[in-house]
Amino acid sequence: MEKQKWYKNPEMLIALTALFIGLITAFISIYSAYIDRAYAKASVWPKVEVFRSKGKDRFSYGVANRGTGPAIIKYVKVSIGKRYLQRWSDLPEFDSIYQSHISSTTLPAGEMLKPLVYKGEAVENILKIDKRLEIELCYCSIYDDCWVVSRSLQAHPVEQCEVNSKQAFLQ
Known part of the structure; x- marks a missing residue:
């Protein structure tokens, strides 16, 4: 009686087929979880814009979240030349303004905040x-x-939001 090769044995073929199907199932599950995670991130993706508005006797800065999820604002820097401001009142021209707090704020999707109105x-x-x-x-x-993001409206990804305390806008 001749001995069969191991790969021609019916039990071994069934086992290898089951192993192959298991590996494909594992790969599909991992890929599906990756796609689900990417979809979840995209469904709550903030897109913040910094803009200004002006009229005959009005001027304002605005921050809007045009994305699909909340934007957690970590810091704001406001500078004129090489001088960093901590408050709008650091500039004498901004003495008659209405202002809102913007640093360390959560801005919901579709919402807008006007940190300065003159x-x-x-x-x-x-x-x-x-x-x-x-x-x-x-x-x-x-x-x-x-x-x-800056007033140019081009957002650049960063690892994390860190700011020097001397450069941080406190208002």
Whole structure:
């Protein structure tokens, strides 16, 4: 009687087939979990925009979340030249303003915040300062994916939001 090769044995073929099906099932499960995670992240993805509005006797800065999830604002930097501001009142031209707190705020999807509103006759003075003013904002999603955005509206991904305390805007 001739001995059969191991791979021709029916029990071994069944075992190898079961192993192959198990490996494919495991791969599909892992890939499905990866896709589900990516979908979950995309479904709560914030997209923050920093903008300004001006009118005849009005001027304002705004921050809007145009994404699908909340934006956790970690820090804001406001600078004019190489000088970092901690409050709007650091500039004498911003003495007659209405303001809202923006640093360390959670901005829900579809919401807008106006951190500075000016109403008065000296809008031209404010516009002169506005040309030199830089605003940088760092925000994260609930999954700790973080981005930095400025008035250019181009968000850049970053590992995490860190700021020097001397550069942080406190208002």
